[in-house]
Amino acid sequence: MLDKFVIEPSNGLWGLSAIEGDRELKAKLREEIKPEKCYKGTQILVLNTTNACNLGCIYCSARHVRSEERMPFQIARASLDRAVELEHIPDIVFHGSEPLLNMPLIKETVDYGEELARATGKKISFYVQTNLTVLDDDSREFMKAHHVAISTSFDGLPDSQNKNRPYLNGYPTYEDVRANIKKVLEFQKGICAICVITKHNVHNLTSIVQHFEDIGITDVQLLPSVKCSNGNGFDFRPGNDELSEQYLKVFENVFGKMCDGSQKINVRNIRQYLRTFFFESGIDSCRICSSTPYHPLLSVDNDGSVYPCDFFWGDKTKVLGNVNTDSFSSMLNHPNNPRMCQIEKSGCRDCDWKNICGGGCMADRLFSGGKPYYCETHKSVYTYLSKKMPDLIESGLLKRILEEK
Secondary structure: OOOEEEEEOOOOEEEEEOHHHHHHHHHHHHHOOOOOOOOOEEEEEEEEOEOOOOEOOOOOOOHHHOOOOEOOHHHHHHHHHHHOOOOOOOEEEEEOOOHHHHHHHHHHHHHHHHHHHHHHOOOOOEEEEEOOOOOOHHHHHHHHHHOOEEEEEOOOOHHHHHHHOOEOOOOOOHHHHHHHHHHHOOOOOOOEEEEEEOOOOHHHHHHHHHHHHHOOOOEEEEEEOOOOOOOOOOOOOOOHHHHHHHHHHHHHHHHHHHHHOOOOOEEHHHHHHHHOOOOOOOOOOOOOOOOOOEEEEEEEOOOOEEEOOHHHOOOHHHOOEEOOOOOHHHHHOOOOOHHHOOHHHOOOOOOOOHHHHOOOOHHHHHHOOOOOOOHHHHHHHHHHHHHHHHHHHHHOHHHHHHOOO
16 A cells, blocks of 8 residues: 655655655655756736735735836836747736726736737736725726736635725725625636735634635635734734644645535645645746746836846845846846745755745745745645645545646
């Protein structure tokens, strides 16, 4: 019976073995060569639509660049022109602080994208990541007519949403977001919610996932907050012990409901973690975000500067190039791209999981000084999944999860 998970830390390759055959498997895995480290493209292109926002989120990573500055159409147009140069056109995501505060840019960019798609014969897909508090009838009708997919940031139950994501004046936002989710679901098949985890909601993750399912949310991404401060030195990040415990409760609950056919909502973290076990390239950084040969995302700021992640907007030391002068292809494997750093040269070099985990979130690793703050959480999840792997394979759950879109 193949029920022992065996991993070779030097290359991240693994397999299942009978207990008495694990030494032979380890030797075989050690002989395998890790694929070349090279990005073929990027999955997502994020546009910083505006630095303006109407919320006062306690963990906001963009607080230091908050202003009324908006992306001009010329930069958005150049970004699309660069995107169609790639063999695989990335999904175009309107982001920022609150993108719907620059709805004119979204309309003009989508119109241009449709024109560009007709001229090139290539498909261009648009998304907007919004806090869903300023979605009016006009913007809603435009999204519906032009098939712009809407995702939201929503931190769960009323108390945690209102603590984590209040309006600038401190007023609660839960009811407004809930009402607009209902309106979106009237014309959009489903909706994804990014739920940022803080000290305020970490103990309610299973309840939050169930609540999201109950109100019609079809996908959820649980995203632990990175190093942040409210200006008074208070750290909103949950502890690793409590986060690990809650993650495993969510995962176990989802696996159980998948087995009895009652699971409706897709918890994206599960697929992300499981996909990192399977090598499609030799890339060992940000594997939880993307374990494929494609860069997780490139982010374009208001002035056309391109960053490896939207967490770094405004940090000129992280700029990879500019859409006005540089191709995206030249930026993906650029020496200045933090994702091109070898995991063996990071604070994760001595960890058995390094080539599977890839150091977790790049922003978390860099902001935390070389080793991710959530390192112990990642280890707990990988240990749990490695023990679960034989059952996941035998039950067919692994195949189902990996094939989800």
